[in-house]
Amino acid sequence: MTQVLVLVETDESGATETSRETLTFARSLGDVRALVAGDLPEGLTDQLGAYGVGAVHHATGDGFTSYAAAAWAAAVVAASHESQGGASVVMAAGTQRGNDVMAHVACRLGVAMAANVVEADSGTPLVVSRQVLGGAALEDTPLDDPVAVLTVAGHACDPAEAETPTTPEVRPLDVEVSEQDLRARVVRTEPGEPDESGSLKSARVVVGAGRGAGSADGFKDLLELAELLDGALGVSRVVTSLGWRPHHEQVGQTGSRVSPDLYVACGISGAIQHWAGMSSSKTILAINTDADAPMVTKAHYAVIGDLHEIVPAINEEIRRRRAG
């Protein structure tokens, strides 16, 4: 059986959603072990057991009190040797940290690294499909090194617990972290604004706005719609480039990737770079003056017309029904 090692990122709730997706993805390839660096949140071991993880390697000590990608990579390499015969697939979620650490791992092992994989067939060699061009195309590529190193694109699969849960043993990992590996280390963190991208990424409804908003003053109705639907505002790159809205609201290839139940794309033409950030939305409703805009033709639902007339009418209708 193929031995797969997954670097698991954690937050207060345990394994992050993208890490749980990665664990789900990993199970389709073989027996899964997890590596956790630094804090081991309460309840994480049980959660990893629910995802079918056979063992949890825990890298702890001075080298892991704050994040250093090279130190984490040293831990991943050490943990990969712990499985019988060594892990032949090593992966993390395609987050900033996941991509960084896996690139370090690939350099240390002298192998290739495939970022943002969405599919893998478990033959020999492992052939993966990965997102390129912001997800607008897939690249098929074999990973034929002794160890396949990859990251799994966000929303490549839904996180799903294993049919047969396990009771993983936590094994402290003996890893030597050199001075060299701590040359670039996080020295401090500052909390974000309460409205920064956290709420955007987890919102069930995202109201998206593009050039059609018209100006920095053109967001009042859109913000109201987002509020009425307990959602968040997301914007295209044009909007942040013009300085109409802050960068943390940007959705797309170089902004946040969102996967809400509903994405309302208002005045967004649907360039590939924006589509990359919201294409996995369950339902897409486009509001646009141009019936031939790519966003309209790719959406599930569309309303043709000026968002500045349509959005206030929707807000009014929602308020009217709630009052009635």
Next chain:
Amino acid sequence: MTNVLVCIKRVPDLGGEIRLTADGMSVDDSSLGHTVSPHEECAVELAIQVAKDTGGEATVLTVGTSDAVEQLRNALALGCTGAVLVEADPAAYGPADVAAAIAEVVRAREAEGTSYDLVLVGSDASDTGDFQVGIRLSYLLDRPVAGGVSTLSVADGRVTARGAAPDGGTEITEVALPAVLTVMEGGVEPRYPSIPGRMKAKKIAIDEVTPTITPAGSRRRRLRLPPAQPSEVTVLGEGPQAAGAVVDLLVELGVTR
């Protein structure tokens, strides 16, 4: 004085649809303009700022064909003061090859007495999305690397880099120079070129370099377009009269009460 080397890549400027070449190995860019990725636009901006603030030089480098001179000239027009074209066919280069070709230039310049204290690369190129060139470069040069940097400042031989923390906050990394940083869009507003800047850029000689490495190549077997998503769009109506139909849909989806 901090000398900065900023690395960019010429990529197709995609619109709403993409087409692949007949062999499925690349994007058909014959009818497209070209640009650099947003991360790299920000890296160029940061390079120019650091060079200005410290009295150093900002040099822009690309690994590509002579077509990429267009992107080098743009960076020169913005305020970079030197440019290097490492002539190679990007399609024949994998990410490890690109890193090796850049490392070769950095070492050669160092031997000639020019050291690049800071090397900036984008977090990933918007076409290949490999997320690793900067990190591979750091290993080849035996320099520290910090990833996902959106703003930075240099003082006393150290760089303080700020980037997004996983929880939405900011994390700060301090690294001794010389160092490599991978840059993410979002911290700085890239400037626009001025007319005098463009004129000046025309006069700067671009240093052409032929790499000596033997590329291992990319492992790409083929590109393909993902399966088409939603098929038919349902038009709910035109103009504000459609509001009722929209709210019916919102109710059906369970996103409004």
